[in-house]
Amino acid sequence: MSRPTVLFVCVHNAGRSQMAAGYLQHLAGDRIDVRSAGSEPKDRINPVAIEAMAEEGIDIAAEAPKILTIDAVRASDVVITMGCGDACPIFPGKRYEDWQLDDPAGQGIEAVRRIRDEIKERVTRLVADLT
Template sequence: MTTAASRPSVLFVCVHNAGRSQMAAGYLESLGAGRIEVRSAGSEPADRLNPVAVEAMAEEGIDITASAPTVLTPDAVQASDVVITMGCGDACPIFPGKRYEDWSLEDPAGQGINAVRRIRDEIRSRVEALVAGLLDGQAPVQSSTITGPTDPPDRSSR
């Protein structure tokens, strides 16, 4: 169980761990900014990442090329607070005390970039909601983007 001093942990699971779960992990790494431990695995891992998923994530400024498909283990599930499955059926072991969610998402395998972009965008939306829920009450990470007024100040009244 997560304590105040520890980070929550999330495991994303899909069949091949080459597309959906890798995109979700990439988004969570980015949006969680080190405040959430991220894992991903597959029930039948592929040999390599889906190159179209890699391309779609690169368009978002997220590089997932260092990731590799990994086999799902009971230890990965046991070590996670939240387990999110994406089409892997009954392959995921169930442990008491874990939060499980099943995200019904289209498989990007064999899809073109436009279809993968739609899947990617749906994953981003879900990961944003997940981050908000997991980090509720935690101070936000400071952004490097400086925002200010969009219009220059009115100097005519001097």
Template sequence: MTRPTVLFVCVHNAGRSQMAAGFLQHLAGDRVDVLSAGSAPADQINPTAIEAMAEVGIDIAGEQPKVLTTESVQASDVVITMGCGDACPFYPGKRYEDWKLDDPAGQGIEAVRPIRDEIRSRVEALIASLG
């Protein structure tokens, strides 16, 4: 079987989707191809998201927000959206999930930690569902 490709999408591709991609890469390794993008990408990754991930040993500091393209959606088996709503293109035959998560933008580390931990538990469930 080929490796599944998972695309995480949020508006700015600076917090939630980057943390989710970091967890999936870390926990699944080379069993899954991981993409992330935003419908309106920010200039840089949220520094508090970087700090929160560093606390659990995952470095996302080298990542850059990327723009969501139809090609990235078409290349993906699973598309996880996080608050981007209608900005995310829909293609039949893809598995879609919408994760309702608070946006870490502008939040302090105390507020971002529970978001990070919720993302980790959802990524662990996602990995289990991928087999």
């Protein structure tokens, strides 16, 4: 079987989806292809999200927010949304999950750490499920 592809989608692709993609890449290595995108991407990654992930030894500073495209959804086996609502197109045969997570935008490091830790728990379960 080929490697599964997971797409994380949030509104700005600057916090939650970037942290989730960073964890999935870190935990799964080359066993899972990882993508992230946003329905309304910001111009840069949330610096507090970068700081919180750096505390875990994961560097997401070089990443850039990307716009969500139909092709990205079509090319993915698993699509995980995080507060982007109906912006994500639905294709038959794909696995969809909606993770209810607080938005780290405008939050301090303590709040972002809690969000990060919840993302880590969910990604860890996802890796176990897909590998």
